[in-house]
Amino acid sequence: MRLTAQQIQAIKTIVREQAGADATVRLFGSRLDDAAKGGDVDLLVEVPYAVQSPAVLAARIAGRVSRMMGGRKVDVVLAAPNLLRLPIHDVARREGTLL
Structure with a gap:
């Protein structure tokens, strides 16, 4: 995994601040490949409650994580009971690593 311990902690903190204490976050994609x-x-951010403004929440998380990582591009996939489940959600759950 190509994230430092400090980056992982910062991502978890940002997700909890924006999405609540019950939110979980998984890293998936190319950042899992050390080579x-x-x-x-x-990032896959999962919340156990309905999200009223999913685009806003995803954008806030992505923006804050991007700033923390010096402008690195961040994609946030959001999963919540009221949102459509897409194949990317299954891939991220299966191949991702819980932070």
């Missing part, structure tokens, strides 16, 4: 270089940060 790769560069790449964006792909």
